[in-house]
Amino acid sequence: MLSRARLIQRLVIFAIFSFLLFVGSQRIPLRSNTVPSAPSAPSPARDSSYERQVQFWKNLHNLLESNSPATDPPERLKKAENVLFDPNANYTRPDLFAISEGDVKQLQQVHQRVVQKIKNDNSSLELVYHRGKRGIVSAAGRKYLPTLVISLRLLRRSGTRFPVEVFIASQEQYDEVVCEQILPTMNAVCIVLSGILGTNVVSRLEPFQLKSFAMLFSSFEQLLWLDASCFPIHDAIEIFQSKPFTHVGLVTWPDFWSSDPSRFFNTIASKPEPPVSERASTDGGQLLISKKTHAKTLLLASYYNYYGETHFYLLLSQSDVGGSDKETYLAAASVLDEPFYAVNEPIRSIGHRNANGHLDSSATVQYSPTEDYKLTNQGINHVKDANAGPIPHAFFLRTSYSKMSPVNLFDPSRNGSEEVSPIRGPDGKPSRAWTAEKETIDSLGGPDVEREYWSHVRWTVCTLEGLQFKDWKDKEGTCQQAKEYFDAVFAPKDRR
Incomplete structure (x- = not known):
C-alpha cells in the first residue's frame, strides 16, 4: 500500500503532466506572414460577431x-x-x-x-x-x-x-x-x-x-x-x-x-x-x-x-x-x-504666406463641441459675430494629404516646384509650414505643436523606409531628407 506522502507525490506529478498536455493541445500557432483572409484583427472569422x-x-x-x-x-x-x-x-x-x-x-x-x-x-x-x-x-x-x-x-x-x-x-x-x-x-x-x-x-x-x-x-x-x-x-x-x-x-x-x-x-x-x-x-x-x-x-x-x-x-x-x-x-x-x-465655430486654415503674401493653406483646425455648445447656449456665435466673445479651444487638426504626403514632401522635384512646397519659404529654403494665421496657431499651442507633428513625420518616414514599405520601394532617401528638414527647422539653435 502506498504511503500517504508517495500518493500525494504521484497525484502532483499526474496533475502537472495533465496540465502540460492541455497546454500543448492549445498551443497558438506562430504568426503567419500571409495577409488575413477576412476582416478583423486580423481575421473576422475569429470574432463571434462576424x-x-x-x-x-x-x-x-x-x-x-x-x-x-x-x-x-x-x-x-x-x-x-x-x-x-x-x-x-x-x-x-x-x-x-x-x-x-x-x-x-x-x-x-x-x-x-x-x-x-x-x-x-x-x-x-x-x-x-x-x-x-x-x-x-x-x-x-x-x-x-x-x-x-x-x-x-x-x-x-x-x-x-x-x-x-x-x-x-x-x-x-x-x-x-x-x-x-x-x-x-x-x-x-x-x-x-x-x-x-x-x-x-x-x-x-x-x-x-x-x-x-x-x-x-x-x-x-x-x-x-x-x-x-x-x-x-x-x-x-x-x-x-x-x-x-x-x-x-x-x-x-x-x-x-x-x-x-x-x-x-x-x-x-x-x-x-x-x-x-x-x-x-x-x-x-x-x-x-x-x-x-x-x-x-x-x-x-x-x-x-x-x-x-x-x-x-x-x-x-x-x-x-x-x-x-x-x-x-x-x-x-x-x-x-x-x-x-x-458645431457653429467656423473652421480655420493654417499655413504660410507665399511670395505674394497670400496664405498657402496646408491644414485646417476644428474646435471643441463641448465649449461651442456652452457658448451657443449663452448666445455667443462667432459665425454671426466674430467679436462675440471667447472662442472654444482648438480640438482637431487635419492636414492636406495632397500637400503633406510624406513621400512627396521633402524632395522638391517630387512636389512639382519649390514655390508650392509647404515646407519651403519663398526663397526655397526649409521653413516652418505653419506660420499663419498666428492667432489660430497659438490656439493649437504655438510652434511646439508643429515641432511635435514633424517629429512624428520623421519617425514614420524612417520606420517605414527601414521596414521596406511596399509603396516606397523605389523612393529611397526620404528618411534622410526628413531628418535634414527637421534639424534645419526645429533643432535647438545651439545645435545649428
Missing part, C-alpha cells in the same frame, strides 16, 4: 439593391461654384440640376420605401456592435497608410486611449508592415471590408462611399470617425462624455462653404427646404456618433452613399463637383427626425 455581421450585410444589401433609384443621374445645367458660408448674407439656393417630373416621382417612391423599411425593421437591420464600447474609426488605402500612422501617433500623444479600427477596402490595399507590425503597438487593428461586403461591391464603390460602411461595421457603440489625415490635439474622451454628444448622439463640424442641397432632394425626401443660412456645409474629416441613438441614421446614410456617385452626392451638395459622403449623415438624421448638433 457571422452576424455577414447576415446583417445580406439583409442591408438586399434593401439597397432592391431599391435602386432606377433613373438617370440628375442633369447638370450650370457650372458649380463654392460660396463661402455667411449666415448674414442674403442669397438664394442655387438650382443647378434638372430632373424630369417622372424621375422625381420614382425617386420619391423608392426613397419612401427605404425610409419606411429602416423605421419599421428592428430585427433584420439590427447593427452588430459591442454595447457600451467606445473607439476611433478610420479608413485608408495603402498610399494613405503613412499619413494614418502619423495621425495615430499624434492621437496617442494627445492622451486619447480608445482602441482604433482601421478599415481597408480590399486585400490589395492591405499592408503587412503597417497592419501587423506598427498599428498593434498603438492599440489599432486593420479590418478588410471586402471580407464582409464582398469584392464585387467594394470594387465598384469609391473611398468616400465606403466610409459609412466602415462605421456601420465597426465594433463600437460610440465612435469618433477620423480621416487618415485628422487627429485630436486633446484627449477625445472629453467630447464623448459631455454635451452635446451625451444629449443628442450625433455631432458634426462645419466646412468653409454654404450648404446647397438641391430643391429636388427635399421634394424626394418629402421635407421642407431649410434656409440657406441655417448652417454651413459639413466637413468630413471628423464625425461623432452613437449607434444606440442613431443606428437608423447610419442605415439611411449608407443608402445615400451606395447611390452617392450617381444621385445623392449631386442632390445633397450641388457645388461639390467631385462628390463625397460628408452631407449624407445630417441629411439622413433630418429625414428621420433624429437629433444632431452641428
Whole structure:
C-alpha cells in the first residue's frame, strides 16, 4: 500500500503532466506572414460577431439593391461654384440640376420605401456592435497608410486611449508592415471590408462611399470617425462624455462653404427646404456618433452613399463637383427626425504666406463641441459675430494629404516646384509650414505643436523606409531628407 506522502507525490506529478498536455493541445500557432483572409484583427472569422455581421450585410444589401433609384443621374445645367458660408448674407439656393417630373416621382417612391423599411425593421437591420464600447474609426488605402500612422501617433500623444479600427477596402490595399507590425503597438487593428461586403461591391464603390460602411461595421457603440489625415490635439474622451454628444448622439463640424442641397432632394425626401443660412456645409474629416441613438441614421446614410456617385452626392451638395459622403449623415438624421448638433465655430486654415503674401493653406483646425455648445447656449456665435466673445479651444487638426504626403514632401522635384512646397519659404529654403494665421496657431499651442507633428513625420518616414514599405520601394532617401528638414527647422539653435 502506498504511503500517504508517495500518493500525494504521484497525484502532483499526474496533475502537472495533465496540465502540460492541455497546454500543448492549445498551443497558438506562430504568426503567419500571409495577409488575413477576412476582416478583423486580423481575421473576422475569429470574432463571434462576424457571422452576424455577414447576415446583417445580406439583409442591408438586399434593401439597397432592391431599391435602386432606377433613373438617370440628375442633369447638370450650370457650372458649380463654392460660396463661402455667411449666415448674414442674403442669397438664394442655387438650382443647378434638372430632373424630369417622372424621375422625381420614382425617386420619391423608392426613397419612401427605404425610409419606411429602416423605421419599421428592428430585427433584420439590427447593427452588430459591442454595447457600451467606445473607439476611433478610420479608413485608408495603402498610399494613405503613412499619413494614418502619423495621425495615430499624434492621437496617442494627445492622451486619447480608445482602441482604433482601421478599415481597408480590399486585400490589395492591405499592408503587412503597417497592419501587423506598427498599428498593434498603438492599440489599432486593420479590418478588410471586402471580407464582409464582398469584392464585387467594394470594387465598384469609391473611398468616400465606403466610409459609412466602415462605421456601420465597426465594433463600437460610440465612435469618433477620423480621416487618415485628422487627429485630436486633446484627449477625445472629453467630447464623448459631455454635451452635446451625451444629449443628442450625433455631432458634426462645419466646412468653409454654404450648404446647397438641391430643391429636388427635399421634394424626394418629402421635407421642407431649410434656409440657406441655417448652417454651413459639413466637413468630413471628423464625425461623432452613437449607434444606440442613431443606428437608423447610419442605415439611411449608407443608402445615400451606395447611390452617392450617381444621385445623392449631386442632390445633397450641388457645388461639390467631385462628390463625397460628408452631407449624407445630417441629411439622413433630418429625414428621420433624429437629433444632431452641428458645431457653429467656423473652421480655420493654417499655413504660410507665399511670395505674394497670400496664405498657402496646408491644414485646417476644428474646435471643441463641448465649449461651442456652452457658448451657443449663452448666445455667443462667432459665425454671426466674430467679436462675440471667447472662442472654444482648438480640438482637431487635419492636414492636406495632397500637400503633406510624406513621400512627396521633402524632395522638391517630387512636389512639382519649390514655390508650392509647404515646407519651403519663398526663397526655397526649409521653413516652418505653419506660420499663419498666428492667432489660430497659438490656439493649437504655438510652434511646439508643429515641432511635435514633424517629429512624428520623421519617425514614420524612417520606420517605414527601414521596414521596406511596399509603396516606397523605389523612393529611397526620404528618411534622410526628413531628418535634414527637421534639424534645419526645429533643432535647438545651439545645435545649428
